[in-house]
Amino acid sequence: MTEATNKAVVLTSGGLDSATCLAMAKTRGYRAYALSVDYGQRHRAELRAAQRVAAALGAAAHKVVHLELTAIGGSALTDPQISVPAEAGEGIPVTYVPARNTILLGLALAWAEVIEASDIFIGVNAVDYSGYPDCRPAFIAAFEQVASLGTRAGIEGRPFRIHAPLIKLSKAAIIHEGMRLGVDFSLTVSCYQADEAGRACRRCDACRLRRWGFEAAGIADPTRYR
Amino acid sequence: MTEATNKAVVLTSGGLDSATCLAMAKTRGYRAYALSVDYGQRHRAELRAAQRVAAALGAAAHKVVHLELTAIGGSALTDPQISVPAEAGEGIPVTYVPARNTILLGLALAWAEVIEASDIFIGVNAVDYSGYPDCRPAFIAAFEQVASLGTRAGIEGRPFRIHAPLIKLSKAAIIHEGMRLGVDFSLTVSCYQADEAGRACRRCDACRLRRWGFEAAGIADPTRYR
Numbered sequence: 001m002t003e004a005t006n007k008a009v010v011l012t013s014g015g016l017d018s019a020t021c022l023a024m025a026k027t028r029g030y031r032a033y034a035l036s037v038d039y040g041q042r043h044r045a046e047l048r049a050a051q052r053v054a055a056a057l058g059a060a061a062h063k064v065v066h067l068e069l070t071a072i073g074g075s076a077l078t079d080p081q082i083s084v085p086a087e088a089g090e091g092i093p094v095t096y097v098p099a100r101n102t103i104l105l106g107l108a109l110a111w112a113e114v115i116e117a118s119d120i121f122i123g124v125n126a127v128d129y130s131g132y133p134d135c136r137p138a139f140i141a142a143f144e145q146v147a148s149l150g151t152r153a154g155i156e157g158r159p160f161r162i163h164a165p166l167i168k169l170s171k172a173a174i175i176h177e178g179m180r181l182g183v184d185f186s187l188t189v190s191c192y193q194a195d196e197a198g199r200a201c202r203r204c205d206a207c208r209l210r211r212w213g214f215e216a217a218g219i220a221d222p223t224r225y226r
Numbered sequence: 227m228t229e230a231t232n233k234a235v236v237l238t239s240g241g242l243d244s245a246t247c248l249a250m251a252k253t254r255g256y257r258a259y260a261l262s263v264d265y266g267q268r269h270r271a272e273l274r275a276a277q278r279v280a281a282a283l284g285a286a287a288h289k290v291v292h293l294e295l296t297a298i299g300g301s302a303l304t305d306p307q308i309s310v311p312a313e314a315g316e317g318i319p320v321t322y323v324p325a326r327n328t329i330l331l332g333l334a335l336a337w338a339e340v341i342e343a344s345d346i347f348i349g350v351n352a353v354d355y356s357g358y359p360d361c362r363p364a365f366i367a368a369f370e371q372v373a374s375l376g377t378r379a380g381i382e383g384r385p386f387r388i389h390a391p392l393i394k395l396s397k398a399a400i401i402h403e404g405m406r407l408g409v410d411f412s413l414t415v416s417c418y419q420a421d422e423a424g425r426a427c428r429r430c431d432a433c434r435l436r437r438w439g440f441e442a443a444g445i446a447d448p449t450r451y452r
Binding site for chain 2: 063064065066067068069071072073074096097098099100101102103105106107109110111113114133134136138139142143145146147149150151152154155
């Protein structure tokens, strides 16, 4: 099997980063299988955005898996009693969802096994979101071990690769890369509390980082604000 | 905080192994937070068994999280089009659920973060189920790294411990240990295709291993067969 026909599962949230990540996976010659997880997040408009992004970027398939993370809570994104802050705070933000990337990568791994893919793409970023423990390179490397040891493929000698191509890029660099690859960012939703129509609040951490990214990139911000 | 008051999340399927694992966690002085995952498995009677087991063994709490693994499929346990085999085959069985233990441990990790526990118990066994890649000691060790690197606790210097106390025990030894600790195995359901009343089929891999375990242990099998 040549690189050109390799399949990859791409975690696709509907946000700017994962859209760029999906475009990068395709540019590297993978058939992209876009996976979104409906984990009860506040920003459900992101899931509809994920569907639009997957279609626009020519994903081979798009799957949404339902997972009731609200039963576990512990984050402003999954517990309605914790508010999304309007100001950035110190340390790990309350928007951190406990073990989210471990769980998302686990689900990606399951689908990868079913479609016989050995590659997973995740749009984590250690620069702008350095407060999230599960966005760090050491975490990604550790998960690659888990993926290779805990799967049928691993036993058969096909180790998994976890690609995190955005991990060291600034938001502006991600936006430039996405533009270069033809990503239509107007389809994406980053806001932690977007309304049903996908319009952003302009105030949460995710909105701020996104807006600053477009400013730093010198590109007009296509985000629809309410 | 002393060992006696430490909390641990214990993955509790309702089967014989995880019931013994839960009893062992309590014997080691942990307050046990039992976690079951409703992932669309055929043997839904196991979830009701999990609730009975958690109550009987004095778990501090029991939580069931819903996860739609049927959307991913790839296993006789999550895809209705794949039959549970009546005979043991070669290699990795079709009852293997892709990446199941990675996902289950990820969910346990999320809850552990919320309740501020640093310990997780999982009743995997590398002896009887050696066909499952995600039951091997190397996999558990790799996940311990992921857990420590990918969490708030890890950043704050409280590494996670993944306990797999059954991993090298025979089924007979697990049964002896469970009996010693007062586990009522008549409450547990192991069968891959138990009926609604929790009665076992006697024929699937899980039934065979369980029956042989009671025979080898010299203990009357309390399983209700249909």
